[in-house]
Amino acid sequence: xxxxxxxxxxxxxxxxxxxxxxxxxxxxxxxxxxxxxxxxxxxxxxxxxxxxxxxxxxxxxxxxxxxxxxxxxxxxxxxxxxxxxxxxxxxxxxxxxxxxxxxxxxxxxxxxxxxxxx
Amino acid sequence: xxxxxxxxxxxxxxxxxxxxxxxxxxxxxxxxxxxxxxxxxxxxxxxxxxxxxxxxxxxxxxxxxxxxxxxxxxxxxxxxxxxxxxxxxxxxxxxxxxxxxxxxxxxxxxxxxxxxxxxxxxxxxxxxxxxxxxxxxxxxxxxxxxxxxxxxxxxxxxxxxxxxxxxxxxxxxxxxxxxxxxxxxxxxxxxxxxxxxxxxxxxxxxxxxxxxxxxxxxxxxxxxxxxxxxxxxxxxxxxxxxxxxxxxxxxxxxxxxxxxxxxxxxxxxxxxxxxxxxxxxxxxxxxxxxxxxxxxxxxxxxxxxxxxxxxxxxxxxxxxxxxxxxxxxxxxxxxxxxxxxxxxxxxxxxxxxxxxxxxxxxxxxxxxxxxxxxxxxxxxxxxxxxxxxxxxxxxxxxxxxxxxxxxxxxxxxxxxxxxxxxxxxxxxxxxxxxxxxxxxxxxxxxxxxxxxxxxxxxxxxxxxxxxxxxxxxxxxxxxxxxxxxxxxxxxxxxxxxxxxxxxxxxxxxxxxxxxxxxxxxxxxxxxxxxxxxxxxxxxxx
Numbered sequence: 337x338x339x340x341x342x343x344x345x346x347x348x349x350x351x352x353x354x355x356x357x358x359x360x361x362x363x364x365x366x367x368x369x370x371x372x373x374x375x376x377x378x379x380x381x382x383x384x385x386x387x388x389x390x391x392x393x394x395x396x397x398x399x400x401x402x403x404x405x406x407x408x409x410x411x412x413x414x415x416x417x418x419x420x421x422x423x424x425x426x427x428x429x430x431x432x433x434x435x436x437x438x439x440x441x442x443x444x445x446x447x448x449x450x451x452x453x454x
Numbered sequence: 455x456x457x458x459x460x461x462x463x464x465x466x467x468x469x470x471x472x473x474x475x476x477x478x479x480x481x482x483x484x485x486x487x488x489x490x491x492x493x494x495x496x497x498x499x500x501x502x503x504x505x506x507x508x509x510x511x512x513x514x515x516x517x518x519x520x521x522x523x524x525x526x527x528x529x530x531x532x533x534x535x536x537x538x539x540x541x542x543x544x545x546x547x548x549x550x551x552x553x554x555x556x557x558x559x560x561x562x563x564x565x566x567x568x569x570x571x572x573x574x575x576x577x578x579x580x581x582x583x584x585x586x587x588x589x590x591x592x593x594x595x596x597x598x599x600x601x602x603x604x605x606x607x608x609x610x611x612x613x614x615x616x617x618x619x620x621x622x623x624x625x626x627x628x629x630x631x632x633x634x635x636x637x638x639x640x641x642x643x644x645x646x647x648x649x650x651x652x653x654x655x656x657x658x659x660x661x662x663x664x665x666x667x668x669x670x671x672x673x674x675x676x677x678x679x680x681x682x683x684x685x686x687x688x689x690x691x692x693x694x695x696x697x698x699x700x701x702x703x704x705x706x707x708x709x710x711x712x713x714x715x716x717x718x719x720x721x722x723x724x725x726x727x728x729x730x731x732x733x734x735x736x737x738x739x740x741x742x743x744x745x746x747x748x749x750x751x752x753x754x755x756x757x758x759x760x761x762x763x764x765x766x767x768x769x770x771x772x773x774x775x776x777x778x779x780x781x782x783x784x785x786x787x788x789x790x791x792x793x794x795x796x797x798x799x800x801x802x803x804x805x806x807x808x809x810x811x812x813x814x815x816x817x818x819x820x821x822x823x824x825x826x827x828x829x830x831x832x833x834x835x836x837x838x839x840x841x842x843x844x845x846x847x848x849x850x851x852x853x854x855x856x857x858x859x860x861x862x863x864x865x866x867x868x869x870x871x872x873x874x875x876x877x878x879x880x881x882x883x884x885x886x887x888x889x890x891x892x893x894x895x896x897x898x899x900x901x902x903x904x905x906x907x908x909x910x911x912x913x914x915x916x917x918x919x920x921x922x923x924x925x926x927x928x929x930x931x932x933x934x935x936x937x938x939x940x941x942x943x944x945x946x947x948x949x950x951x952x953x954x955x956x957x958x959x960x961x962x963x964x965x966x967x968x969x970x971x972x973x974x975x976x977x978x979x980x981x982x983x984x985x986x987x988x989x990x991x992x993x994x995x
Contacts, residue, residue, distance in 0.1 A: 340677050340678075340679060341677075358677055359652075359653075359676075359677045361656070361658055361711055362656075362658065362711040362712070392649050392652070392653045392676075394652070394653045394654075394711065395615070395622070395656055396656050396711045396712065396713060399615065399713060406488060410488070423626075423629070426625070426626075426629070427622055427626070427653075430618055430622045431615070431618045431619070431622060432614075432618060
């Protein structure tokens, strides 16, 4: 069963990796956006959101994710989701997030995709 | 003078032309802004291009009831006090302060909010011209147009988001229906449905309660570990419930989320929750029916195995005994009990007549009968006394069976020439011997059933002699306890003993056939609940 929301973040190769756990709702989305903004304002343009421990996302949570994608687009940055549960993947696809954000199996794969992008 | 005027008109035309170009370029730039702040920053940049030596401040007021909010502050000062609101139906207001060299403008925007702009010259000697004022009026109209464009795009985005969300809800409803109806999944359909219902309605939390007779049997929280009673208002909730197998399942969702706070749930949310609850209800019913079908299938397989074992053990034909006529029958019930009978010729010329009944049904009972058959066949060859044989059987059956399994048995050893019979009844129904004088001799149990206790309890055999024309009947309780539609026993209404006395056909097989007919006549359409087994012997010479 889905837990209460928590997140951790780390910088690797100048890329922000946010790993979430629990329900990505208003609270979760806000926490992700806040963590993103903290790094975005200091120039981070490549972001990975690892959803391995988040199996449920609602549309409010998704609206925060869309905003992150838009902000990154404005500076030619990119967001990549990893470890996405099939049900969540379908939700994000229907909501159109993967038209502007990437999707990789693991964080390592996402980091590799960023390297190839350059 | 005429030349000067012409020159002045040319200069003015040039400036206006430049400003029109600037407006066109400015609009293209402004119309890409994603937020009000972004739009204001872009706008300030465009105005700054026309007034490089001025400070430009922008303030915003969502409606008249709130104070001005500064969105661009480049040092024009405490601007709010210079701004006059448009009067009446006017869409804009403008004031020029020649002392402070400020041009102040307020524009009513399309959504009734207000944008205020103050342009303050840095060089006090610079005079604000009419062209400047006209230009700024045009610029602030430009802001209004760009703001409309921003709102339009924002609305369009929200509409697309909303439409996508509706598609997502429908899609998820279908997917969840498929997932909860899968019979091979480990997760409970209730838990999955609760998660999906919360996500699709944007509920911040939810709970599923399963109650029976007013008692709480199970609670599932979403998110897990939620302390519901401390966090949830009772008013902002929707619920849906159903009853299945005496359990009431109640789904409750709390606090519909939005970016601006908690909202009341919509009718669509209730419809979604009801639909998901119905899917869980159907899934539970399907699972129950599936389990029943599997159990039935397993039961039928077990019964087929038990029937096969029993069929292998029971005699396909009985030996011909000179001077005697024998017949036997076993009619297994649907649930296959553990009845057994046989007539086994021994090497010393005697015959072992056996009838037995295992407590229990199905494969375990059939296997125990199989053990009895094997041990009995082996021990009969050793010519040990019947009582000792029974004690040995008791021990091996005890070891081969579970606590609740034992066998009632009747064993008789017939010496055909003399008609002498040594017989032993281990907890079985009494056997009947019909004498020529019409009396019936009963051989009641002389010991406990085989395999009931692991001890050498005394089992006593007795000896009788069967004369010409006399008859012996062995049977199991499937005959005496055969019941009709009112659950009444055959032996109570039509005592077997009386049938045995009064029914004396020439052939043993006719007696068996008539006995079965009599039982069927009694039971009518009632289902056969136990195996029916009988063995009949009559001395003919």
